[in-house]
Amino acid sequence: xxxxxxxxxxxxxxxxxxxxxxxxxxxxxxxxxxxxxxxxxxxxxxxxxxxxxxxxxxxxxxxxxxxxxxxxxxxxxxxxxxxxxxxxxxxxxxxxxxxxxxxxxxxxxxxxxxxxxxxxxxxxxxxxxxxxxxxxxxxxxxxxxxxxxxxxxxxxxxxxxxxxxxxxxxxxxxxxxxxxxxxxxxxxxxxxxxxxxxxxxxxxxxxxxxxxxxxxxxxxxxxxxxxxxxxxxxxxxxxxxxxxxxxxxxxxxxxxxxxxxxxxxxxxxxxxxxxxxxxxxxxxxxxxxxxxxxxxxxxxxxxxxxxxxxxxxxxxxxxxxxxxxxxxxx
Amino acid sequence: xxxxxxxxxxxxxxxxxxxxxxxxxxxxxxxxxxxxxxxxxxxxxxxxxxxxxxxxxxxxxxxxxxxxxxxxxxxxxxxxxxxxxxxxxxxxxxxxxxxxxxxxxxxxxxxxxxxxxxxxxxxxxxxxxxxxxxxxxxxxxxxxxxxxxxxxxxxxxxxxxxxxxxxxxxxxxxxxxxxxxxxxxxxxxxxxxxxxxxxxxxxxxxxxxxxxxxxxxxxxxxxxxxxxxxxxxxxxxxxxxxxxxxxxxxxxxxxxxxxxxxxxxxxxxxxxxxxxxxxxxxxxxxxxxxxxxxxxxxxxxxxxxxxxxxxxxxxxxxxxxxxxxxxxxxxxxxxxxxxxxxxxxxxxxxx
Amino acid sequence: xxxxxxxxxxxxxxxxxxxxxxxxxxxxxxxxxxxxxxxxxxxxxxxxxxxxxxxxxxxxxxxxxxxxxxxxxxxxxxxxxxxxxxxxxxxxxxxxxxxxxxxxxxxxxxxxxxxxxxxxxxxxxxxxxxxxxxxxxxxxxxxxxxxxxxxxxxxxxxxxxxxxxxxxxxxxxxxxxxxxxxxxxxxxxxxxxxxxxxxxxxxxxxxxxxxxxxxxxxxxxxxxxxxxxxxxxxxxxxxxxxxxxxxxxxxxxxxxxxxxxxxxxxxxxxxxxxxxxxxxxxxx
Numbered sequence: 001x002x003x004x005x006x007x008x009x010x011x012x013x014x015x016x017x018x019x020x021x022x023x024x025x026x027x028x029x030x031x032x033x034x035x036x037x038x039x040x041x042x043x044x045x046x047x048x049x050x051x052x053x054x055x056x057x058x059x060x061x062x063x064x065x066x067x068x069x070x071x072x073x074x075x076x077x078x079x080x081x082x083x084x085x086x087x088x089x090x091x092x093x094x095x096x097x098x099x100x101x102x103x104x105x106x107x108x109x110x111x112x113x114x115x116x117x118x119x120x121x122x123x124x125x126x127x128x129x130x131x132x133x134x135x136x137x138x139x140x141x142x143x144x145x146x147x148x149x150x151x152x153x154x155x156x157x158x159x160x161x162x163x164x165x166x167x168x169x170x171x172x173x174x175x176x177x178x179x180x181x182x183x184x185x186x187x188x189x190x191x192x193x194x195x196x197x198x199x200x201x202x203x204x205x206x207x208x209x210x211x212x213x214x215x216x217x218x219x220x221x222x223x224x225x226x227x228x229x230x231x232x233x234x235x236x237x238x239x240x241x242x243x244x245x246x247x248x249x250x251x252x253x254x255x256x257x258x259x260x261x262x263x264x265x266x267x268x269x270x271x272x273x274x275x276x277x278x279x280x281x282x283x284x285x286x287x288x289x290x291x292x293x294x295x296x297x298x299x300x301x302x303x304x305x306x307x308x309x310x311x312x313x314x315x316x317x318x319x320x321x322x323x324x325x326x327x328x329x330x
Numbered sequence: 331x332x333x334x335x336x337x338x339x340x341x342x343x344x345x346x347x348x349x350x351x352x353x354x355x356x357x358x359x360x361x362x363x364x365x366x367x368x369x370x371x372x373x374x375x376x377x378x379x380x381x382x383x384x385x386x387x388x389x390x391x392x393x394x395x396x397x398x399x400x401x402x403x404x405x406x407x408x409x410x411x412x413x414x415x416x417x418x419x420x421x422x423x424x425x426x427x428x429x430x431x432x433x434x435x436x437x438x439x440x441x442x443x444x445x446x447x448x449x450x451x452x453x454x455x456x457x458x459x460x461x462x463x464x465x466x467x468x469x470x471x472x473x474x475x476x477x478x479x480x481x482x483x484x485x486x487x488x489x490x491x492x493x494x495x496x497x498x499x500x501x502x503x504x505x506x507x508x509x510x511x512x513x514x515x516x517x518x519x520x521x522x523x524x525x526x527x528x529x530x531x532x533x534x535x536x537x538x539x540x541x542x543x544x545x546x547x548x549x550x551x552x553x554x555x556x557x558x559x560x561x562x563x564x565x566x567x568x569x570x571x572x573x574x575x576x577x578x579x580x581x582x583x584x585x586x587x588x589x590x591x592x593x594x595x596x597x598x599x600x601x602x603x604x605x606x607x608x609x610x611x612x613x614x615x616x617x618x619x620x621x622x623x624x625x626x627x628x629x630x631x632x633x634x635x636x637x638x639x640x641x642x643x644x645x646x647x648x649x650x651x652x653x654x655x656x657x658x659x660x661x662x663x664x665x666x667x668x669x670x671x672x673x674x675x676x677x678x679x680x681x
Numbered sequence: 682x683x684x685x686x687x688x689x690x691x692x693x694x695x696x697x698x699x700x701x702x703x704x705x706x707x708x709x710x711x712x713x714x715x716x717x718x719x720x721x722x723x724x725x726x727x728x729x730x731x732x733x734x735x736x737x738x739x740x741x742x743x744x745x746x747x748x749x750x751x752x753x754x755x756x757x758x759x760x761x762x763x764x765x766x767x768x769x770x771x772x773x774x775x776x777x778x779x780x781x782x783x784x785x786x787x788x789x790x791x792x793x794x795x796x797x798x799x800x801x802x803x804x805x806x807x808x809x810x811x812x813x814x815x816x817x818x819x820x821x822x823x824x825x826x827x828x829x830x831x832x833x834x835x836x837x838x839x840x841x842x843x844x845x846x847x848x849x850x851x852x853x854x855x856x857x858x859x860x861x862x863x864x865x866x867x868x869x870x871x872x873x874x875x876x877x878x879x880x881x882x883x884x885x886x887x888x889x890x891x892x893x894x895x896x897x898x899x900x901x902x903x904x905x906x907x908x909x910x911x912x913x914x915x916x917x918x919x920x921x922x923x924x925x926x927x928x929x930x931x932x933x934x935x936x937x938x939x940x941x942x943x944x945x946x947x948x949x950x951x952x953x954x955x956x957x958x959x960x961x962x963x964x965x
Binding site: 122123224284 | 798807823
Binding site: 023024026027029030031033034035037038039040041042044045046048051052055060084108109111112113115116117120131133134136138139140142143144146147149150151152155193196223224225227229250251253254255256257260261282285289290296297300301304307308311312314315316320 | 338360383407408410411414415417418419420421422424425428429431435436447481486487491492494495496498499501503506507508510511512514515516517518519520521522524525528529532547550551554578579583604605607608609610611614615636639640643651654655658661662665666669673
């Protein structure tokens with residue numbers, strides 16, 4: 001046998017038949033209908049982006065990049081964009097500050113909750129506590145906001161005052177006016193509380209897939225429970241934790257009512273998180289749309305587009321990270 | 331080589347669990363708890379920490395120190411392990427304090443708003459700051475139900491069909507559809523509201539129907555993703571045997587797959603409903619609020635529970651705030667009921 | 682030695698529980714090595730092991746052989762208290778390590794596990810650590826301070842027969858090695874905390890023949906100064922590496938030791954017909 005014949009498998013054996021699958025007419029129709037229905041999500045998402053772009057386009061044309069860098073919000077005559085001046089910088093920065101702070105505040109509790117549920121208690125108790133956690137994730141944001149304003153704020157303003165007293169020399173903890181109510185700090189506390197169940201359900205899921213044989217190996221080497229968690233589970237679950245936190249971040253960036261009720265909106269770029277002034281794109285839209293004239297509505301549409309893009313990017317990043325971990329785990 | 335034991339009378343050997351040392355583990359818990367409690371009390375008395383929260387904070391700190399010292403009697407590894415156990419447990423327990431506070435406040439303060447006529451009256455002749463015992467939330471409850479019903483009619487079929495596309499039709503775009511659904515679940519609720527405002531409200535008017543569309547957009551991804559998971563659980567063998575009997579794909583899907591997954595699909599729908607039942611932001615921009623009981627879902631604003639809470643919160647007086655808590659109690663109970671239905675249906679599907 | 686007396690009396694009271702248990706060497710309880718006395722194991726209501734009394738003399742290799750499902754691996758885990766992680770586990774009887782009962786009320790489990798190393802069926806190096814970090818992982822986990830880490834690293838890898846192959850890439854991830862190398866890395870990892878006993882649960886079942894041979898060589902060399910217990914499905918392997926053999930069998934009920942003796946005796950002139958059938962490959 002020469003190598004040449006091995007390299008040329010062309011006329012080797014009978015020709016392969018193509019497998020044909022003629023579906024009957026009703027199945028064809030069924031598949032077409034289902035396919036069309038599945039495109040609904042696609043169409044809706046495209047429509048949202050399209051309409052916001054369409055309605056906000058004039059604003060982007062008029063103010064260009066300045067819409068993202070300016071902080072003035074002045075609707076002028078209210079009818080046309082001439083004489084008006086719109087910029088979401090303060091709101092956008094405010095959204096990011098509040099969401100990031102919420103993440104930082106939630107992080108230790110997300111790790112604690114995930115580890116506790118997965119490695120510190122038995123199966124039965126876990127099932128009960130996980131259901132409770134799911135239930136907490138379903139509490140509407142307006143109730144979080146109501147509680148945040150009426151119950152938490154008196155306490156939290158006191159905490160803010162204490163932080164300001166001892167750490168006021170750090171720029172972000174400085175305040176110009178001694179009013180600690182409705183600050184980004186308080187909004188972040190409420191949002192942090194909201195994202196704990198969301199982020200920890202993802203994180204817990206990934207932690208639970210940590211390889212049991214490696215955990216056994218850590219114990220067999222004389223490791224304590226914490227030793228095993230630190231050597232195996234935490235490194236294994238790192239990207240799950242990041243993914244879960246990013247998912248929470250996306251939620252926090254887009255949250256409206258809980259922030260609207262607990263944050264004092266001010267059109268000024270500020271980095272003092274304990275002071276009673278902050279910004280938030282979603283709350284801006286909800287609070288202004290009622291009395292907005294035609295020009296301001298366009299500006300709000302543009303602001304919505306900015307928020308939409310931002311959360312889309314964050315969520316996209318989160319889902320990529322989470323799906324990558326689940327593949328590694330398999 | 332011989333037996334060390336004498337072959338003796340068969341005697342029942344009792345199982346034991348030497349690693350479970352109840353007496354010791356109880357002692358291990360009680361001693362540091364008492365010690366930390368004493369230390370915390372002293373700290374609260376000496377320093378400015380006050381109230382139950384201050385005590386809790388001091389207690390956790392004291393517990394960490396006590397468990398470290400306790401562990402150090404063995405070695406550093408044990409000490410670190412004990413400290414981390416305390417920290418992890420505290421991380422979990424601390425998160426539950428605010429949740430307990432939320433539930434407690436909602437139902438305690440809400441209870442004072444609720445009276446016999448609360449579910450049969452609307453707010454047409456009552457202002458938010460009128461005294462309690464007048465008016466009610468019948469309009470908001472009915473409005474919420476109408477909006478949710480319409481949202482379900484849109485979102486549940488499309489959600490299930492989207493899931494069917496991925497699991498049954500297995501079309502070329504399955505991957506893309508999944509990504510789209512994922513992205514859609516990240517759409518901020520205010521953006522969904524803004525979209526409907528631009529498309530519907532700005533041309534016609536605020537209406538319950540507009541509210542339903544915005545909620546359907548938010549509901550769809552939850553229904554689609556949960557349904558997909560449920561449909562994947564239907565064993566491939568069932569489909570194969572249906573095909574082997576000469577059934578078409580349509581017949582297999584409608585006669586075999588969907589009925590098998592029925593209770594799971596109910597769970598998916600209930601979870602979707604629970605996700606949007608409390609949404610407020612999109613309703614501010616779409617259904618808005620009306621104080622009057624109405625079943626008309628087009629041409630005029632329609633009340634809903636979240637907007638009832640929001641409206642009373644905005645009024646801001648004591649009685650209005652109590653009404654807001656009352657609305658919150660009703661809304662939360664409604665969501666919990668949806669959850670329980672989802673859970674029961676889910677349990678049915680596992681059997 | 683006072684200690685021994687105490688243990689002997691403890692055992693004397695317990696011997697009536699042991700019905701027909703086999704021991705490898707009599708009268709050694711309370712000295713070096715590892716002994717079990719009338720060990721039973723239950724998982725929930727399921728009785729998995731019945732009355733196992735075995736003696737593992739110091740500096741020897743003992744093979745645990747028998748068909749699958751007879752409780753060999755469970756028994757191995759009883760020896761370092763790893764089976765208690767399984768919900769519903771319960772046991773009876775005693776296990777002595779150097780004359781000390783490891784299930785005693787005052788025993789520090791993690792300290793005990795430091796004296797009993799374990800190698801698992803599937804190689805399981807920690808993927809987040811380098812080769813060097815993997816070897817020294819046990820020290821870090823148990824917070825043991827060592828003067829000269831480099832020489833310990835070299836010593837452990839040399840004893841595991843891996844040093845020559847990895848000395849130039851100690852900073853690479855443990856998962857970059859081949860399966861056989863990974864398993865020897867896991868052996869090196871177990872050696873770093875200087876255990877007196879090494880438990881191996883089918884250490885070669887996931888390896889190719891060449892790697893298997895290497896690991897077997899390592900086992901024989903290590904037995905010069907430590908007690909080794911190997912669970913294996915492979916009769917030839919048991920014949921090659923072990924000094925003693927214990928044959929486990931379950932007749933549908935709980936697993937029992939049919940026969941335990943010097944490996945040469947088990948393979949040439951076993952006293953029980955079932956042992957003879959098994960080692961000659963007639964069942965299992």
